[in-house]
Each structure stands twice: as structure tokens, then as C-alpha cells.
Amino acid sequence: MTPRLIAIHRTDLESGTAMEPAQRRLGGGMVSLSPSQTPRSSDKPMLDLGSADSNSNSHNKYDKDKGVNVQVLVRCRPLSEDEMRLHTSVVISCNEDRREVFGPNSQQKELYDQAVSPIVYEVLKGYNCTIFAYGQTGIGKTYTMEGGREGGVFVRGLEEEIVCTANEIYKILEKGSAKRHTAETLLNKQNSHSHSIFSITIHIKECTPEGEEIIKCGKLNLVDLAGSENISRSGAREGRAREAYAHRGLCLDNYIHCLEETLSTLDYAHRAKNIKNKPEINQKMMKSAMIKDLYSEIDRLKQDNGIPLFSGILKQVGYFFSLVNDQKLCELEKFEECTAYEEKQLLEKVAEMLASSNARKKQLVTFAFNVLSLPIMLSMSTRT
Numbered sequence: 395m396t397p398r399l400i401a402i403h404r405t406d407l408e409s410g411t412a413m414e415p416a417q418r419r420l421g422g423g424m425v426s427l428s429p430s431q432t433p434r435s436s437d438k439p440m441l442d443l444g445s446a447d448s449n450s451n452s453h454n455k456y457d458k459d460k461g462v463n464v465q466v467l468v469r470c471r472p473l474s475e476d477e478m479r480l481h482t483s484v485v486i487s488c489n490e491d492r493r494e495v496f497g498p499n500s501q502q503k504e505l506y507d508q509a510v511s512p513i514v515y516e517v518l519k520g521y522n523c524t525i526f527a528y529g530q531t532g533i534g535k536t537y538t539m540e541g542g543r544e545g546g547v548f549v550r551g552l553e554e555e556i557v558c559t560a561n562e563i564y565k566i567l568e569k570g571s572a573k574r575h576t577a578e579t580l581l582n583k584q585n586s587h588s589h590s591i592f593s594i595t596i597h598i599k600e601c602t603p604e605g606e607e608i609i610k611c612g613k614l615n616l617v618d619l620a621g622s623e624n625i626s627r628s629g630a631r632e633g634r635a636r637e638a639y640a641h642r643g644l645c646l647d648n649y650i651h652c653l654e655e656t657l658s659t660l661d662y663a664h665r666a667k668n669i670k671n672k673p674e675i676n677q678k679m680m681k682s683a684m685i686k687d688l689y690s691e692i693d694r695l696k697q698d699n700g701i702p703l704f705s706g707i708l709k710q711v712g713y714f715f716s717l718v719n720d721q722k723l724c725e726l727e728k729f730e731e732c733t734a735y736e737e738k739q740l741l742e743k744v745a746e747m748l749a750s751s752n753a754r755k756k757q758l759v760t761f762a763f764n765v766l767s768l769p770i771m772l773s774m775s776t777r778t
């Protein structure tokens with residue numbers, strides 16, 4: 395039996411009262427187990443996931459001093475067609491009366507509603523949260539994290555892009571998936587040996603009762619860990635074989651090997667539940683303070699010989715600004731002689747565009763900001 399662990403780890407909570415419903419629903423991190431690599435013999439003992447220690451802390455109120463436990467859930471995937479054809483036996487059973495156990499028939503939406511949705515709300519409150527999947531190759535980590543995939547991926551670099559809609563997020567996910575390398579193996583035709591980390595940083599603009607605008611940030615990390623694999627069954631070669639060796643664990647027969655991996659996954663899940671965090675909401679920032687910071691940064695840029703003069707920068711930003719507003723280029727001249735007031739207006743407009751533009755506009759503005767080293771992006775991202 396080969397376990398896969400999918401762990402959901404929320405790090406940040408606002409208050410005991412606010413967290414209680416989410417904790418009740420999550421019931422602890424998340425472990426995903428699959429019967430996919432179960433031994434072929436049918437007379438093996440069954441491991442009852444429901445008999446595992448429950449997340450007893452999940453009903454506790456969040457105590458700021460004591461912190462909050464990582465929440466762990468277990469998911470078991472159904473046998474694949476190949477496994478059914480080979481009469482692979484199921485050696486674990488799922489007690490689905492337990493909120494933290496998701497059986498082979500569980501649907502993505504159930505997991506999302508119970509485990510992920512409350513986390514999203516915490517992110518929107520300004521906390522940093524992490525959901526990660528752990529477990530053996532082929533157990534269904536990526537399926538659970540992404541809802542299935544069409545090809546293999548290997549993310550080599552990290553990229554940060556500004557998005558305003560869910561569709562734009564999906565596009566980036568797809569782009570990431572396309573880069574993730576997989577090699578077909580006998581164990582799992584879509585097996586990947588790379589980790590995938592997808593971070594969503596959300597900037598939320600709010601108004602105080604006094605009318606002051608506030609920017610707050612929340613972050614959601616989605617981590618799909620690479621699975622371990624038994625090299626002798628996988629058919630992996632060369633470099634990938636070396637990698638598989640590093641992961642393979644004990645060289646016992648299939649059943650013992652899988653059982654040990656299952657137990658080890660559950661043991662990991664059990665230990666993960668005892669990890670405590672003391673989450674704190676991210677610092678909110680007054681928009682006025684952010685603008686002030688921007689001006690300090692601009693002053694610094696002006697004094698730095700290695701960076702183009704601010705007027706030049708402003709002109710180029712003005713160029714992009716005109717593009718996104720469909721203005722004529724001849725109108726750009728005025729940006730060269732901006733007054734301090736106009737500078738401020740421009741920065742505010744650009745900041746607003748970042749929050750509300752369509753993809754094309756955002757691309758242009760982001761490009762301008764990146765190329766010209768304007769501080770607004772830095773100012774915002776260093777506060778996540």
C-alpha cells in the first residue's frame with residue numbers, strides 16, 4: 395500500500411472567534427492516501443483510516459498564546475483502470491463519518507467546500523495560508539490540488555504576475571503545468587518528480603470609517619510535493635533513476651514497502667497535526683502611507699546615479715499610461731514637466747490600474763514598472 399499525503403496548512407488566523415468555523419470544517423491538515431499501489435494479495439489486513447487519531451484540537455477555540463495546530467485531512471483515491479485490470483487489492487478502508495477522511499468517491503467540490511474555502515476567507519482577511527499535498531507517487535496529490543491534469547510539468551523558475559480575475563489565475567496555473575516535466579513510468583503515466591509551489595498574493599483595498607484608504611495583503615500558498623517512488627517498479631532510468639533511489643525507502647516486497655509508506659505518511663500526518671502556529675494578520679497599510687513610501691523611494695532613486703532620472707522614468711510611465719488610456723502619443727510631452735501634484739496623481743492612477751485593469755493594461759503597466767524600477771511594485775510586494 396502506498397500512501398500519498400496532501401496537507402493543508404493554514405498559518406494565519408485573526409481571532410479565536412473568527413477561526414472557529416473554519417477549524418471545525420478543516421479538522422486539521424490534509425493527508426491524501428491512495429490504494430493505487432496496494433499489494434496484489436487480497437488477504438492482507440485493512441488499515442482503517444477512520445481509526446486514526448482524530449484532530450482533537452480542531453474544535454478548540456483559537457488561543458492566541460497557545461497558537462493553532464496544523465490541520466490534517468486524508469484522501470484516498472479510487473483504483474485506476476489499470477489497477478482494476480490487475481486485480482489490485484484495496485488494503486485501506488475509509489471511515490467517511492470522520493470529517494477529516496475523504497474516501498475514493500469524494501469529489502473535488504466536497505474537499506474545496508470543507509477544506510479550502512474557509513482558508514480562502516482567511517486569506518481575504520489578510521492572513522498567510524498554505525495548503526500542501528504530501529504522499530507517494532500516483533496517490534492523487536496533483537489531482538486534488540489541480541483537479542486533474544493533462545500533461546506533466548516541471549517548474550524551473552519562479553514568476554510573479556499581476557492578475558485581477560480567477561480566469562487569469564487559471565491561465566497562469568495552466569502555464570505552470572505546461573512547464574512541469576514528467577516522465578512516463580509504469581507506476582503512474584503522469585508521474586512528476588518536481589515540487590510545485592503556487593502562491594497567490596491578494597491586495598485588498600478598504601476604507602476606514604474616516605474615509606482613509608487601506609491596503610491589506612493575504613497570501614495563499616498551494617504546494618504540490620513530488621511523490622516518492624519505487625524505482626524497481628517504475629522503470630525510471632538514468633538521472634530520474636537516481637532521484638527515485640533517493641526516494642525509494644526500504645527494499646522490502648511490494649506489500650511491506652507500500653504498507654510502510656502508508657504508515658510513514660500517516661505518521662507524518664500525525665506529527666504535522668501537532669505543529670502549532672501563532673498566526674497574525676498581515677500589517678494593513680494606509681494608502682497615504684504607501685504613497686509617502688513611494689515618494690521616499692523616488693527621492694532615493696533621484697539621488698542614485700545608476701538609475702535614470704525620475705523625470706525620464708515618469709515620461710516613460712506616461713507613455714505606458716497613455717497606451718492604457720488610449721491617448722495620443724503627442725499628449726505625452728506634459729509628463730516631462732509634471733508638478734508634484736501631477737506626479738502623485740499619476741502614481742495613484744497607476745496604482746488604481748494595477749488593481750482594476752484588464753490583462754492587457756496590467757501587462758503594460760507592470761512592464762513599465764518592472765523596466766523602470768518604479769517602487770510601487772516593490773513597495774507592495776515587500777509587504778506580503
Ligand SMILES: Nc1ncnc2c1ncn2[C@@H]1O[C@H](COP(=O)(O)OP(=O)(O)OP(=O)(O)O)[C@@H](O)[C@H]1O
Nearest residue numbers: 471530531532533534535536537584585586620621
Ligand atoms: N480522486 C481521484 N479520482 C479519480 N482519479 C484520480 C483521483 N486522484 C488521482 N486520480 C488519478 O490518479 C492518477 C495519479 O494522480 P496524480 O498525478 O494526481 O498523483 P500524484 O500524487 O500527484 O503523483 P506524483 O507525485 O507522481 O506527481 C492520475 O491519473 C489522476 O487523474
